[in-house]
Amino acid sequence: MDKLQTPHSAYHWAGETDRFFEGWYYRVTLPEINQTFAFMYSIDDPAGGTAYSGGAAQILGPDDRYFWRTFPKVKGFWADYQRLGLGHWQKRPLGSFPRQLTPNQFNQQIEEGYQATATLNQGKLHDPTTGETVSWEYEIQPIYGWGDPNRPQKATAGWLSFLPLFEPGWQILIAHGRATGYIQWQGKTYQFTNAPAYSEKNWGRAFPAKWFWLNCNAFIDEPDLALTAGGGRREVLGLGEEVALICFHYQGKFYEFVPWHAEVSWEIQPWGEWKMTAIGAELKAEIVGQTDREGTLLRAPTETGLEFCCRDTMQGQVDLKLSNRSGEMIFEASSQNCGLEVGGIPWSGSWRNSS
Structure with missing residues (x-):
């Protein structure tokens, strides 16, 4: 996996006491039943002592059903400063400290919590209000990080993302992988082998005003195709700018349409339709996302902690x-297992722009 480890895979918090968040997103798709599980982990103000300090785990399950659990104690959280790795325990076993465990150790010692790396996503949560319990454990075989698989991996926002200019940061961790394991959800066990898997993260001290996102790696008859596209209004040195990208991996090659060497334009409705076009030096990419589902409200980081400020469907x-x-057409592909999202300040009418 080391050769596919992307920049920014490690934990970013450097011990500051000012406002900070970091969030991670893992997804596994089960195309044979047209369903997806998305796991969202986050930590706010990890130094502790603020109204927003603490962690959370959210799950978007089959038919866009939602589950979430908070982790108020920041001292139950751990993350790796060298590579992708994190976890949060609701209760610490006597004499132990938060760290990565083997899957067996985790199952035996941890009553409630999660842990995730580049090759594992594992956890168990319990909602005391409803009595619902969710548990999962699956291994991940990464296929694509972010970039040409035979070259050093790329930062999603380019080399300037290594400087404290852009807020928040965004990094695709595993654009495409294969997951094998199980998820127990609402009394049913879903077992899978080599299911499409994906992960990304974001972090920072400022929060996006609005954004949109499309992601899919379960295309019909194209098992090696993985798409991530999106855009939003972010801060650069305290000033706002709107940017977007269309990127995908296909048959061992990385296709990157980003503002520094392509023109990317978009027209996004408040909900229901996402249209994007990108024109590079030689190629043109077009994507259209659509849904007639209502979508599900999810919590996302804001200046005042996690708030319901984005809407998702995993069946777009x-x-x-x-x-x-x-x-001249080079190839085209489609899927009904696309993740679609809008977030931030609601907008009326279509959001149109180019970068």
Whole structure:
């Protein structure tokens, strides 16, 4: 996995006491039943002592059903400063300190919590209000990080993301992988082998005003295709700018349409339709995401902690086209297992722009 480890995979918090958050997203798709599980982990103000200090785990399950659990004690959280690795325990076993455990140790010693790395996602949560319990354990075989798999991996926001200029930061960790294991959800056990897997993260001290996102790595008859696209309004040295990208991996190659070497334009409705076009030096990419589902409200980081400020579905329709600039089609693909999201300040009418 080391050769596929992306920049920014490690934990970013450096011990400051000012406002800070870091969040991680893991997903596994089960195309044969047209369902997806998305796991969202987060930590706010890890130094402790503020109204927002603490962690959370959210799960978006089959048919976009929602589960969440808070972890008020920041001292139950751990994260790796060298590579992708994190976890949070609701209660600490006597004489122990939060750290990565083997899957067997975790199952035997931890009553409630989670742990996740580049090759594992494991946890068990219990909602005392409803009595619902969720547990999961699956191994991940990474296929694509972010970039050409035979070269050093790339920062999603480019080399300037290594400087404290952009807030928040965003990094795709595993654009495409294969997951094997199980998820127990609402009294049913889902077992899977080599299911499409994905992970990303964000972090920072400022929070996006609004954003949109499309992601899919379960295309019909295209098991090696993985798409991530999105955009938003972020801060650069305290000033706002709107940016977007379309990127995908396909048959061992990375196709990157980003503002520093392509023109990316978009037209996003408040909900229901996502249209993006990117024109590079030689190629043109077009994607259209659509859904007639209502979507599910999720919590996302804000200046006042996690708030219901984004809407998602994991059962969106997406169509992707790649052509040369003269219009000759190179390939096209579609899926009904696309993740679609809008977030931040609600907007009325279509959001149109280019970067």
